[in-house]
Amino acid sequence: MSTSRKTVVADHLREALARGEYGPGERLPGEEELAEQLDVSRATARLGMRILQDEGRIAIRAGRGAFVADHRPIVHLATPVTGGGDSERFKAGYQPHLRESGYHQVQEKVKVSLDTMRPKVAKRLRHEVGEAARGDLVVIRSSDRFVEGGLWQSQVTYFPYDIAGNTPLMSPEPLEEGVTAVLRSLGLREEWNWDIVGARMPSQSEADSFGLGPGIPLLVQERVVYEGERPLRFTETVMPANRHQLLYSGGEAPEELLVLASDVNIFER
Known part of the structure; x- marks a missing residue:
């Protein structure tokens, strides 16, 4: 699980948010879907999503998935x-x-x-x-x-x-x-x-x-x-x-x- 691969996942999600594909509060694709779409492992997809969580862009809720944070200050x-x-x-x-x-x-x-x-x-x-x-x-x-x-x-x-x-x-x-x-x-x-x-x-x-x-x-x-x-x-x-x-x-x-x-x-x- 190289840093570059998890960065690919984070960049993919970041660009999707910038394009407005997902609005505040909307559920994002799960680890399995992202892994298949980007040809990475589920563990790598999870690490990529955590990068955006650390940036405050998404919220990961146990058992429910990842959701877009409200970035309308x-x-x-x-x-x-x-x-x-x-x-x-x-x-x-x-x-x-x-x-x-x-x-x-x-x-x-x-x-x-x-x-x-x-x-x-x-x-x-x-x-x-x-x-x-x-x-x-x-x-x-x-x-x-x-x-x-x-x-x-x-x-x-x-x-x-x-x-x-x-x-x-x-x-x-x-x-x-x-x-x-x-x-x-x-x-x-x-x-x-x-x-x-x-x-x-x-x-x-x-x-x-x-x-x-x-x-x-x-x-x-x-x-x-x-x-x-x-x-x-x-x-x-x-x-x-x-x-x-x-x-x-x-x-x-x-x-x-x-x-x-x-x-x-x-x-x-």
């Missing part, structure tokens, strides 16, 4: 865009956007805690850990978004205690007007930000929480927002790469941008 509004709200605002941006895309059960669970700054958070907020005890504290707002009952996206925002302490930002209730509006009410203006987006493989606990199969990475978007040179918050959004694609826009984008971008699928060939 939702557009994640990485920045506010014309015609759509910021994804950081759940009811004004994230929830209606997913419902317009055909998802009906879209819920958010918010949790707030107070903790000392981890080195990573202190670095993002440009804070020297080890100063006055209160200066080391950070207010943490965690937001888990669930779609059709499954965890879809996790977003955590860290605020220095001297900004968020004893303010509405510490309320465990959703912020209807959004973080930006709350900060503005506190006399703080979000003037500019930087984002970094990368991909990494999930830990086992993350894979279990998101219900991810083998080979599916997580997209991680980090954002630090400033007023002048002062960091106001650090937000980290974690999302399965097979369910999300990030939308940025620049210049004077048209009103229909969100509609146009919602029809884009990076898995198309």
